[in-house]
Amino acid sequence: MAYNSDLTWMLGGPQGGGINSAAESFAKALARAGYRIYMNIEFHSNIQGEHSYYKVRISDRDKGNLSEKAHVLVSLDEETLLGNTHNEWPSHHGHLSEMVEGGVVIYDGALKLNLTGQRRDIHYIPVPFDDLLRKVLVEAGRGSEFNALRVMTNSVAGGASAAALGVDLALYQESFRGGTGRRAALAELNAKAAEAGYSYVMEALNNQHIFQLVPVKRPETPPLLMRGINAVALAKLKAGLGFQTYYPISPATDENVYLEANARSQDLTVVQVEDEVSAINMAVGAAHAGLRSSTSTSGPGFSLMAEGMGFASLTESGGPVLFLWMRGGPSTGLPTRSEQADLKFSLQPGHGEFSHIVVAPGDLRDIVEDSYEVFNWADRYQLPAVVLVDKKMASFFQTIDDLGLNNLPPIDRGELFTPNGNYLRYQFTDSGISPRSFPGQEGGVFWTTTDEHDQRGHITESAENRVQMMDKRMGKLQLAAREIPDSxxxxxxxxxxxxxxxxxxxxxxxxxxxxxxxxxxxxxxxxxxxxxxxxxxxxxxxxxxxxxxxxxxxxxxxxxxxxxxxxxxxxxxxxxxxxxxxxxxxxxxxxxxxxxxxxxxxxxxxxxxxxxxxx
Amino acid sequence: MVVQTFTAKDYKTAVHNTWCPGCGDFAILNALQAALAEVQVPPHKVAVVSGIGCSGKAPHYVNAYGLHTLHGRAVPVATGVKLANPELTVLAVGGDGDGYGIGAGYFVNAGRRNVDFTYLVFDNEVYGLTKGQGAPTMIKGLRTKGMAEPAIQDNINPLALAISSGYTFVARGYALQPKSLAQLIGQAVRHRGTAFVDILQTCPVYNDLHTKEWFGEQIGGHPRLFQLDDTDYDPMVHDPTNLEEVVAKKVQAIAKSYEWGDRIPLGVFYKIDVPTFEDQLALGDRPPERRNIWNRDLSALENSFR
Known part of the structure; x- marks a missing residue:
C-alpha cells in the first residue's frame, strides 16, 4: 500500500465542548513526531453550543493553507455530520460532502444517528468514547475518577484518529510522555486511553489501514506549532514593547490576553480600557512619554481609532503601532470570520492628510519581521503605523522550526535630542525629522498640540508655517519610502x-x-x-x-x-x-x-x- | 547639593494668550502655577495634558511638558503619559463639555483605575469656543445669552459622578479665590491616586447667569460660596479597609455635592488613600529607560510552543 503524504483530519463539535484542546493536542503530538502541520478553526460568535470545527492538514512538507477535503472526520455531535437542520434557515449541511471517497468518519457512539440516505462511499465508525475510557480507568483501579478525568476521551479520540490516519500508535503515545506534574502522572493512563481508541477503530476496519501517513523522522528539537497571534506577541516583546492597550474584540483579543498573561514577567504594562478611543489615546500618551506602545483591535475598534491616528501623526508621537486583526465587515459584520476588507480604510483612517506606515505580512516569518521592525520605523519617522493582519492569521497554527527572533536588526529609536538651551520639538531639518525629547528630561521641555503648530509646538494658523509643517510631515513618508529597502x-x-x-x-x-x-x-x-x-x-x-x-x-x-x-x-x-x-x-x-x-x-x-x- | 527653589514664575511661558479679557481661566492658570511652586516639582518633571476648548490651551501657558490633545481625550492621554513614566507629576485639564460630555466615558473609567494624576475641570457650564451652547453642567431650565432655548436636558453632578466612579480625591474650587484654589490644587497634586477638582469658572462672554457677581453674593448675611474646611465636615476616610466607613463617607459627600444655590460648598468632599494603579502593577517610579524591556530573552516563551 502506498503512503499518504498529505492528509486532512478534522474535528467538529459544539463550541465550548473541548474541540480546541483536543485538536491542538493531537496536532502537537503529530508535530513532535515530525509531521508538518497547518490547521485552522472556524467558529461562531457564540460562547457555547454553536458549530465549530478544526481542520488539520498533516504532511511531511510545509503547507500554507487548508484543503477543503477531509480524509478523517471526528464528530462529537450530529450537526458536524448532518448540518443544523433544526434552524429555520440552516446555515450548513454538515461536513460529509467534504469527505474523500473511502474516508473515515468517527463519531461518538453515544449519539443515536440516523445515517440513512447519507453517503455510502465512506466508513462510519461509532466509537463509544466514554465507555472505552471508563474501561481503561476501571482496569487501572481509578474507575471512580471518571468524571474528573473525562477530558481523557480526547486521547481515546486521538488514538482512534491515529488508527484511521495510519499513524503509528507508539508514536502518538510518545507525545504524552516527557511532561511534568499532572501531565506526567497521567501519561500512562492517556497512552492506554489512546490504545483503547486505536484498537477499537482497527477492529472496525478489520485491521486494515485505510490511510497510511508517510513515516517521518522524529526531530531532535520539536518545531514550534504556533498561531500568528502568538508570533505577533513575541515579536512585539522582542521589539521592546512597553505599553499595550486594548478593548476586548474578536479576533484581536487573544493577542491582548496573551500579552496580559505575560505582562508582569516581561515588565510590560497592559491596560484594558473602556473603548478603542481610550485605547489609542492612552497609547499615544505613552508613546510621547517614550515607551514603545501598541494597541490591537479589529475593524469596529479601528473605526473608533480614526481620530487618534490623526492625533498621533500630527503630533509625531513615534507610535503607537496598531495591529488590525481584520474580520468580516462592515459594521459588526462577521465577527469571527476572516476578510481582507480594511486595506483601503487603513490607508486613510481619519480626516485630513497625514503620514503613517501600513504593512501587511503574509505568514509567520513575515509577521515576526514586520511586527518587530515597524516599531523601529515608527520611532525613526515619528509616526503611527498599522500592521494589517486578519482572523485567519489570528487562528491558524503552523509548524515552524524557529521564529528567527534573534536574527532581527537592532532596536532603533530614531533621532533623540541633546540639550542646547533652546530646544524645538518640531524643528525644521533637512530630513524632516526633529530630534525627540521625552517628558522628564531636563532641557527637553516641549509642547505639542493637535492644532497646527510651530516649531516649538504652539498653535499657529500661519500660512507659511502650515506649508512648511505639511511638507515636513508628509516628506517623512517619502524618506521612509527611500530608506526602507524594496526587499x-x-x-x-x-x-x-x-x-x-x-x-x-x-x-x-x-x-x-x-x-x-x-x-x-x-x-x-x-x-x-x-x-x-x-x-x-x-x-x-x-x-x-x-x-x-x-x-x-x-x-x-x-x-x-x-x-x-x-x-x-x-x-x-x-x-x-x-x-x-x-x-x-x-x-x-x-x-x-x-x-x-x-x-x-x-x-x-x-x-x-x-x-x-x-x- | 543645591536645593532648587521654584516660584510661580518658573512655570510661566511667554506664549501669546488668546483667552478673553476677564476669563476665569487666567485665575485658574495662576493658581495652577502657584500650586506647582508650592509643591516644588521641577518644570521638566511635570506634564500638563489637555483636551480641546478654551481650557485646552492651558498647557501652552505652563512651562512644563505640554500635550494639548483631542476633544474629550485628555484623561486617557494623561493616563498613558503617567503609566509610561510614573516619575512625572501629571495634570489633566479640560472644560466641562470636554470632560463630562464628549469625555464622559473616560471621566468615569479613570475613577475605576486610580492612576496617580490630577484632573482639573474648568467648569463654566458653556461651550465657549463654539459660542455659548449649554454644556453638561448647565442646569435644566436655565438659558444663557448664547443659548437658543432654555436647557431641556438635565445637568449632571460631576462630584457625585466622580465619587460613584471611584475617584479617591474629589474637590470643588472656585476660579476667583486664587489662594484657596492654589492650595486645593496643591493638595490634589500631592494626593496619591486620581485627584479630581471641579473648578467653578466664570465665562464673562457667554455665561451671564453664573457671573463673578452671582458667585460673590451674600445671601442672608452668608456668602454664597463657603469652604468646607471652615465647617466640621470631614471628607477623609480614616480606615480604607472599613467598608462601612467608606460607604458612609461617600454618601455624605454625594449629599453635600447636591448643596447648590444659596449656599455652595467648596473644598475637599471626599478623600481616601488606597493603592494606585501603578502600585498594583509594581511600576515604581521607573521611566521608560529603566524598564526591563529593551533586551528581552524570549527563548522560554518561544519554546513553550514546541
Whole structure:
C-alpha cells in the first residue's frame, strides 16, 4: 500500500465542548513526531453550543493553507455530520460532502444517528468514547475518577484518529510522555486511553489501514506549532514593547490576553480600557512619554481609532503601532470570520492628510519581521503605523522550526535630542525629522498640540508655517519610502519571465504559493506571485517594474472589490487584468483558489467571485 | 547639593494668550502655577495634558511638558503619559463639555483605575469656543445669552459622578479665590491616586447667569460660596479597609455635592488613600529607560510552543 503524504483530519463539535484542546493536542503530538502541520478553526460568535470545527492538514512538507477535503472526520455531535437542520434557515449541511471517497468518519457512539440516505462511499465508525475510557480507568483501579478525568476521551479520540490516519500508535503515545506534574502522572493512563481508541477503530476496519501517513523522522528539537497571534506577541516583546492597550474584540483579543498573561514577567504594562478611543489615546500618551506602545483591535475598534491616528501623526508621537486583526465587515459584520476588507480604510483612517506606515505580512516569518521592525520605523519617522493582519492569521497554527527572533536588526529609536538651551520639538531639518525629547528630561521641555503648530509646538494658523509643517510631515513618508529597502516591501516568488503573475497580499500568501506549485505540476502553467507587503508608503516603482513586464496579471483577494487592485491602479496606473475575490468570511481553500485560477486562465472574465459555501 | 527653589514664575511661558479679557481661566492658570511652586516639582518633571476648548490651551501657558490633545481625550492621554513614566507629576485639564460630555466615558473609567494624576475641570457650564451652547453642567431650565432655548436636558453632578466612579480625591474650587484654589490644587497634586477638582469658572462672554457677581453674593448675611474646611465636615476616610466607613463617607459627600444655590460648598468632599494603579502593577517610579524591556530573552516563551 502506498503512503499518504498529505492528509486532512478534522474535528467538529459544539463550541465550548473541548474541540480546541483536543485538536491542538493531537496536532502537537503529530508535530513532535515530525509531521508538518497547518490547521485552522472556524467558529461562531457564540460562547457555547454553536458549530465549530478544526481542520488539520498533516504532511511531511510545509503547507500554507487548508484543503477543503477531509480524509478523517471526528464528530462529537450530529450537526458536524448532518448540518443544523433544526434552524429555520440552516446555515450548513454538515461536513460529509467534504469527505474523500473511502474516508473515515468517527463519531461518538453515544449519539443515536440516523445515517440513512447519507453517503455510502465512506466508513462510519461509532466509537463509544466514554465507555472505552471508563474501561481503561476501571482496569487501572481509578474507575471512580471518571468524571474528573473525562477530558481523557480526547486521547481515546486521538488514538482512534491515529488508527484511521495510519499513524503509528507508539508514536502518538510518545507525545504524552516527557511532561511534568499532572501531565506526567497521567501519561500512562492517556497512552492506554489512546490504545483503547486505536484498537477499537482497527477492529472496525478489520485491521486494515485505510490511510497510511508517510513515516517521518522524529526531530531532535520539536518545531514550534504556533498561531500568528502568538508570533505577533513575541515579536512585539522582542521589539521592546512597553505599553499595550486594548478593548476586548474578536479576533484581536487573544493577542491582548496573551500579552496580559505575560505582562508582569516581561515588565510590560497592559491596560484594558473602556473603548478603542481610550485605547489609542492612552497609547499615544505613552508613546510621547517614550515607551514603545501598541494597541490591537479589529475593524469596529479601528473605526473608533480614526481620530487618534490623526492625533498621533500630527503630533509625531513615534507610535503607537496598531495591529488590525481584520474580520468580516462592515459594521459588526462577521465577527469571527476572516476578510481582507480594511486595506483601503487603513490607508486613510481619519480626516485630513497625514503620514503613517501600513504593512501587511503574509505568514509567520513575515509577521515576526514586520511586527518587530515597524516599531523601529515608527520611532525613526515619528509616526503611527498599522500592521494589517486578519482572523485567519489570528487562528491558524503552523509548524515552524524557529521564529528567527534573534536574527532581527537592532532596536532603533530614531533621532533623540541633546540639550542646547533652546530646544524645538518640531524643528525644521533637512530630513524632516526633529530630534525627540521625552517628558522628564531636563532641557527637553516641549509642547505639542493637535492644532497646527510651530516649531516649538504652539498653535499657529500661519500660512507659511502650515506649508512648511505639511511638507515636513508628509516628506517623512517619502524618506521612509527611500530608506526602507524594496526587499521589505514586495516579494516576487517564482520565475521572472512567467506566463502569469498573480498579485496578492496578506494571508492568501500560503494558499497562492501552494496553488501555483500545483498549477505548474498539473497544468504546466509557469506563474509567479507578487506579494505586496508594504502598503504605505506604497512601493510604486517596485510594483510597476514587476507588473510592467508581466504578460498576464491576476489579482487574488479576500474581499468584495479587490482593494489592492484599486490601489495598484491608483499608484502605478496599471490595471490588473483579472480579479479573483472571496468574501464569504472563509479563507480560500486550496481547491477554491485552484478552480478560480483555472477558470481565469481559460477565459477572460474580469472578476470571479468564489465560494464553495463551506460551514 | 543645591536645593532648587521654584516660584510661580518658573512655570510661566511667554506664549501669546488668546483667552478673553476677564476669563476665569487666567485665575485658574495662576493658581495652577502657584500650586506647582508650592509643591516644588521641577518644570521638566511635570506634564500638563489637555483636551480641546478654551481650557485646552492651558498647557501652552505652563512651562512644563505640554500635550494639548483631542476633544474629550485628555484623561486617557494623561493616563498613558503617567503609566509610561510614573516619575512625572501629571495634570489633566479640560472644560466641562470636554470632560463630562464628549469625555464622559473616560471621566468615569479613570475613577475605576486610580492612576496617580490630577484632573482639573474648568467648569463654566458653556461651550465657549463654539459660542455659548449649554454644556453638561448647565442646569435644566436655565438659558444663557448664547443659548437658543432654555436647557431641556438635565445637568449632571460631576462630584457625585466622580465619587460613584471611584475617584479617591474629589474637590470643588472656585476660579476667583486664587489662594484657596492654589492650595486645593496643591493638595490634589500631592494626593496619591486620581485627584479630581471641579473648578467653578466664570465665562464673562457667554455665561451671564453664573457671573463673578452671582458667585460673590451674600445671601442672608452668608456668602454664597463657603469652604468646607471652615465647617466640621470631614471628607477623609480614616480606615480604607472599613467598608462601612467608606460607604458612609461617600454618601455624605454625594449629599453635600447636591448643596447648590444659596449656599455652595467648596473644598475637599471626599478623600481616601488606597493603592494606585501603578502600585498594583509594581511600576515604581521607573521611566521608560529603566524598564526591563529593551533586551528581552524570549527563548522560554518561544519554546513553550514546541
Amino acid at each position: 521589505r516591501k514586495i516579494h516576487l516568488f517564482g520565475p521572472e519571465n512567467a506566463e502569469v503573475t498573480v498579485v496578492g497580499w496578506g494571508t492568501t500568501k500560503g494558499a497562492i504559493l501552494d496553488v501555483l506549485e500545483i498549477l505548474e505540476r498539473e497544468d504546466g502553467v509557469r506563474a509567479n506571485f507578487l506579494q505586496v507587503r508594504m502598503m504605505r508608503p506604497f512601493p510604486v516603482e517596485a510594483v510597476a517594474r514587476v507588473l510592467g513586464r508581466a504578460k498576464r496579471t491576476i489579482l487574488v483577494e479576500e474581499n468584495y472589490s479587490g482593494q489592492l487592485g484599486d490601489l495598484v491602479r491608483e499608484q502605478t496606473g496599471i490595471k490588473i487584468g483579472q480579479r479573483l475575490v472571496k468574501f464569504d468570511g472563509r479563507p480560500f481553500s486550496e481547491e477554491e483558489l485552484l478552480e478560480a485560477l483555472r477558470r481565469a486562465l481559460h477565459g477572460a472574465e474580469e472578476r470571479i467571485a468564489v465560494t464553495h459555501l463551506r460551514p
